[in-house]
Amino acid sequence: MTEIELIELLARAWRGDQGxxxxxxxxxxxxxxxxxxxxxxxxADAFDVCQNTWVSLAQxxxxxxxxxxxxxxxxTARRQALRVLESRRREIPAECDRPDELTxxxxxxxxxxxxxxxxxxxxxxxxQRRLVELLMQDPPATHAEIAAELGIAxxxxxxxxxxxxxxxxxxxxxxGYDHA
Numbered sequence: 001m002t003e004i005e006l007i008e009l010l011a012r013a014w015r016g017d018q019g020x021x022x023x024x025x026x027x028x029x030x031x032x033x034x035x036x037x038x039x040x041x042x043x044a045d046a047f048d049v050c051q052n053t054w055v056s057l058a059q060x061x062x063x064x065x066x067x068x069x070x071x072x073x074x075x076t077a078r079r080q081a082l083r084v085l086e087s088r089r090r091e092i093p094a095e096c097d098r099p100d101e102l103t104x105x106x107x108x109x110x111x112x113x114x115x116x117x118x119x120x121x122x123x124x125x126x127x128q129r130r131l132v133e134l135l136m137q138d139p140p141a142t143h144a145e146i147a148a149e150l151g152i153a154x155x156x157x158x159x160x161x162x163x164x165x166x167x168x169x170x171x172x173x174x175x176g177y178d179h180a
Contacts, residue, residue, distance in 0.1 A: 001027050006067060006070075010063070011066070013058075021058075028073055029054075031070050032050045032054075032074070033046055033050055035049075035077035035081060036077055039084075049081050053073055053076045056080075057069075057072075057073070057076070113177065116175060117168075119171075119175075120168050120171040121133070121168065124164055127160065128160060128167065131157070131164055134146050135161070
């Protein structure tokens, strides 16, 4: 878009020509979004910055140097992005939004998950079940301790653990547990 086309489109847009507004937005939103992305804003915030920048232009109705519209948009978008970042710094997350908080829903899901895991461990052969129990201790048993407890060679602990975990995974998947 040439400087003259830009000036003409801006003048037509301020006179209410929706086609001119659309052409400006289509042609120059990339400038605004690039600035928002440079501030590492997510999609929703970046699009808000873009929208607020265009609203600011629509309310302005006059630029001293219309040919410098892309620079004006970039500066306005930068200020909008900084406002968004500043408002994020002042936000205090709601208590229920904390991922580590044990809400009633999370308690139920955790109980169901734990019960399914205990049923899965109970299905393992005795040696594999004992190995998993030793690994679940706090602190977990060492390979040497596990080998001594199970009466197997220390080099067999890893392969036995792998077989036990594979069986657990298959059991959980067969019973609808999505570990993701």
